[in-house]
Amino acid sequence: MNLKLFLLTAAVLVAASCATSDYVRPPPRKAIHFPWDAKASPDPTQVHISLAGPKHMRITWVTTDKHSPSTVEYGTSSNNYTSKAEGETTSYTYLLYSSGKIHHTVIGPLEDNTIYFYRCGGQGPQFQLKTPPSQFPITFAVAGDLGQTEWTKSTLDHIDQCKYDVHLLPGDLSYADYMQKKWDTFGELVQPLASARPWMVTQGNHEKENIPLLKDSFVAYNSRWKMPYEESNSVSNLYYSFDVAGVHTVMLGSYTDYDQSSDQYRWLKADLSKVDRERTPWILVLFHVPWYNTNEAHQGEGDEMMSAMEPLLYAAGVDVVFAGHVHAYERSKRVFNGKSDPCGAVHITIGDGGNREGLAHWYKKPHPDWSVFREASFGHGELNIVNSSHAFWSWHRNDDDEPVKSDQVWITSLSGSGCLAKKDYELRKMLLEP
Structure with a gap:
C-alpha cells in the first residue's frame, strides 16, 4: 500500500472510532434446543481441532460407542487417506451423567496453509480442515x-x-x-x-x-x-x-x-x-x-x-x-x-x-x-x-x-x-x- 494512502486510511479509521456508541442491542434470544439421541454409535460427534505444536493438529471428537478406535486417517485429497495416527481417550462422570468416549489424536507433520481431508475412528463422515499459514x-x-x-x-x-x-x-x-x-x-x-x-x-x-x-x-x-x-x-x-x-x-x-x-x-x-x-x-x-x-x-x-x-x-x-x-x-x-x-x-x-x-x-x-x-x-x-x-x-x-x-x-x-x-x-x- 502507498505509504501516504496507508497513513491517511489509518488516520480516518482512528478518527471514526468514538468513545461510546448509542446503539442499543435488542434483548437476548432463546436458547437453541437439540434433539436427544441416546443410541450408542461409533460415528464421531462434536469434532473440533486445535494446534498441537509446530506443524501438528489435535483432532478431538466424542463417540457413544466405548469400543470405537482413536484413529484419524488423513490426506490432501478427498477420500484418499495417505496417513494415519493413533491417539488417546478419556471420559468422565459427573453425578448421574457419564460422558461418551472422548478421543484426542494428534496428526502431522502437516504442510502449512494446506487443505486436509480426514476421517475419525475409521468410519463416519469425512471432514475438511485448513492449516494456518507459516x-x-x-x-x-x-x-x-x-x-x-x-x-x-x-x-x-x-x-x-x-x-x-x-x-x-x-x-x-x-x-x-x-x-x-x-x-x-x-x-x-x-x-x-x-x-x-x-x-x-x-x-x-x-x-x-x-x-x-x-x-x-x-x-x-x-x-x-x-x-x-x-x-x-x-x-x-x-x-x-x-x-x-x-x-x-x-x-x-x-x-x-x-x-x-x-x-x-x-x-x-x-x-x-x-x-x-x-x-x-x-x-x-x-x-x-x-x-x-x-x-x-x-x-x-x-x-x-x-x-x-x-x-x-x-x-x-x-x-x-x-x-x-x-x-x-x-x-x-x-x-x-x-x-x-x-x-x-x-x-x-x-x-x-x-x-x-x-x-x-x-x-x-x-x-x-x-x-x-x-x-x-x-x-x-x-x-x-x-x-x-x-x-x-x-x-x-x-x-x-x-x-x-x-x-x-x-x-x-x-x-x-x-x-x-x-x-x-x-x-x-x-x-x-x-
Missing part, C-alpha cells in the same frame, strides 16, 4: 462467552463468513453450568466451524462447575477441550502458549493461581523470556476476566491478576490483550498501570458472543482517557495481522443478523518501536528477581 498475513477470529442461543448462532454464522485461520476464545464456552448434556450440544453447535479451523480456548467462570467435596473444577472442560499445554511446557490445561505464523499467543487462566509464587506465574515468566521477536514479532494474550473495564459489570474482578501479571506483560511488550466475562465490547488505547502508555498493550473486551445471560448495558461515565470505544452488543472480532509491523482490527456487531463493522483500527506492533529495547532490559531484570 507467515503473514494471518487472520484470527475472536469471540468469547458464546453459549447456545440464537444470538450465538448468528455470531457463528458471521464468523463463518470471515476468511480466518484460527479462532480465539477467551473463556465461557458452553454455559453448561453443571448440566453436562449441554457440553454435548455445544460441541454439536460449533462442529461445522471448529472441525475446519483450529479453535484455541481458555477457561471462564462457567467452566468451573466444581461441587465441594464431590467434584473438582474444570473436569468437563479439561476432558473435552485439551489444548497444547504440554507442548508449551505448562503443567496445566488452564494456561499455555502457541506460535502460529509470526505470532506468539499466550492463553492464561483467570481461575487458577496467578500470584508470584504460583506455577502459572513462573510458567509465564519462562514462556515470555523465550520469545524471539525476530521470529514472532507479535504477542497476543488472552484470559477471561478483563483488567481494563469501564462497564458496571464485574468491576474490579481482574485487579489482583493484573497487579501480579501486568508488569510481566508490559516488560515483554505484549501487543494486544483479549478478555471476555463482561457481556459487551470495549477497546482501549495502549495502556499500563491504569494510564495511557504508548508501550502498553491494547486491551479488548469481547465477551459478547451470544450467551443466555444477556448484555451488560451500563457503562461508567465519564469514560477514562484510555477507553476508546465501547458498546453493549453481540458480535465478534477479526484481527488481520498484515505483516510484522501492522495489523487491522475490526469488531462486527450482529445487528439483527447482519454483521455490521462497528469499530476498526490499525495497530502497530511494539516489536518495531523504541519500546522494545527498554522492555528487553526490564524483562531480563524481572526474570532475575527471586
